[in-house]
Amino acid sequence: MLKRSQLQQLQARTAEMLSQHSITLTPQEQANIEVVEFGLEEVERTGLQIVVYINTDRYCAKELILFPGQTCAQHKHPPVGTDPGKMETFRCRFGTVWLYVEGTPNQVIQATIPAGSESYYTVFHEIELHPGEQYTIPPNTWHWFQAAQEGAIVTEFSSTSRDELDIFTDPRIRRTTELVEG
Amino acid sequence: MLKRSQLQQLQARTAEMLSQHSITLTPQEQANIEVVEFGLEEVERTGLQIVVYINTDRYCAKELILFPGQTCAQHKHPPVGTDPGKMETFRCRFGTVWLYVEGTPNQVIQATIPAGSESYYTVFHEIELHPGEQYTIPPNTWHWFQAAQEGAIVTEFSSTSRDELDIFTDPRIRRTTELVEG
Numbered sequence: 213m214l215k216r217s218q219l220q221q222l223q224a225r226t227a228e229m230l231s232q233h234s235i236t237l238t239p240q241e242q243a244n245i246e247v248v249e250f251g252l253e254e255v256e257r258t259g260l261q262i263v264v265y266i267n268t269d270r271y272c273a274k275e276l277i278l279f280p281g282q283t284c285a286q287h288k289h290p291p292v293g294t295d296p297g298k299m300e301t302f303r304c305r306f307g308t309v310w311l312y313v314e315g316t317p318n319q320v321i322q323a324t325i326p327a328g329s330e331s332y333y334t335v336f337h338e339i340e341l342h343p344g345e346q347y348t349i350p351p352n353t354w355h356w357f358q359a360a361q362e363g364a365i366v367t368e369f370s371s372t373s374r375d376e377l378d379i380f381t382d383p384r385i386r387r388t389t390e391l392v393e394g
Numbered sequence: 395m396l397k398r399s400q401l402q403q404l405q406a407r408t409a410e411m412l413s414q415h416s417i418t419l420t421p422q423e424q425a426n427i428e429v430v431e432f433g434l435e436e437v438e439r440t441g442l443q444i445v446v447y448i449n450t451d452r453y454c455a456k457e458l459i460l461f462p463g464q465t466c467a468q469h470k471h472p473p474v475g476t477d478p479g480k481m482e483t484f485r486c487r488f489g490t491v492w493l494y495v496e497g498t499p500n501q502v503i504q505a506t507i508p509a510g511s512e513s514y515y516t517v518f519h520e521i522e523l524h525p526g527e528q529y530t531i532p533p534n535t536w537h538w539f540q541a542a543q544e545g546a547i548v549t550e551f552s553s554t555s556r557d558e559l560d561i562f563t564d565p566r567i568r569r570t571t572e573l574v575e576g
Contacts, residue, residue, distance in 0.1 A: 265551065271452070272551075301453075305417075369447065
């Protein structure tokens with residue numbers, strides 16, 4: 213649940229961060245910045261800001277903006293009909309991102325799992341991305357990611373996005389942010 | 395035909411332009427910047443620089459870099475088997491781009507058609523893109539584009555790219571740049 217005033221403040225902060233890194237949005241895109249609150253009432257810890265540039269039946273592109281230490285909760289993109297599930301390439305534009313996917317778990321990870329949610333983070337194969345570095349996540353693969361202390365901007369190139377079908381490890385999570393006046 | 399020394403100089407100029415606009419490449423990406431010379435021996439007038447971020451059987455993403463006044467020659471992406479042809483979204487990151495596609499021709503266009511190639515430019519429906527603005531070109535549609543006086547950086551989000559199958563209006567054009575030592 214997000215108050216409208218909080219949404220607007222987080223949208224402004226996101227636009228400012230993009231602007232500082234030479235990424236220009238149209239006024240309409242600024243007004244449509246998606247703040248994903250995940251329903252956990254701790255958006256600056258577990259949350260994510262998204263600008264959808266284009267999403268067609270053939271491809272999708274988004275800007276993902278993370279505030280310092282902010283985490284996108286563990287999820288995967290399941291197969292849909294003949295589609296094997298969303299495949300996505302994360303290209304870091306600014307900051308440092310720790311991305312965790314299925315595979316050999318790191319003994320020690322650099323991210324801090326959001327307190328109280330430890331049991332819902334189960335994949336720990338760490339990929340550290342700096343500006344200019346990228347990683348492609350196969351379809352139907354558990355993953356989560358967190359920005360280091362500066363925050364991060366990640367451009368996502370992918371197949372078609374169907375966010376509403378994302379599966380989260382944490383059953384408390386709601387992918388669609390509930391907005392309340394105030 | 396491009397001399398290796400010319401390729402390296404144009405790659406360095408491209409990397410510098412990207413760097414000035416907060417777009418970071420890995421050393422390997424810098425070394426692999428594609429300079430498309432089109433076989434016309436006038437690369438700074440008819441040519442294009444490309445960084446391919448990712449090209450899979452599901453989606454593709456590239457950075458297109460144009461020097462001041464540089465033109466990407468008129469071409470289209472034809473159907474291939476069950477694929478209706480490459481569909482692409484051009485998002486302007488820096489500078490001004492004049493994009494021409496099929497449709498009602500503008501009476502006056504802002505771009506300057508490369509001298510001596512006038513007969514190979516036949517679509518004149520003009521779209522002017524500034525930073526933050528984007529346009530999606532349908533598959534199998536003739537198009538060409540030119541940067542204004544500052545040059546331009548355009549991120550291209552698209553379906554799978556098969557450059558070798560591109561069709562050009564100008565029969566003299568070669569999509570694959572021939573490199574010679576020197």
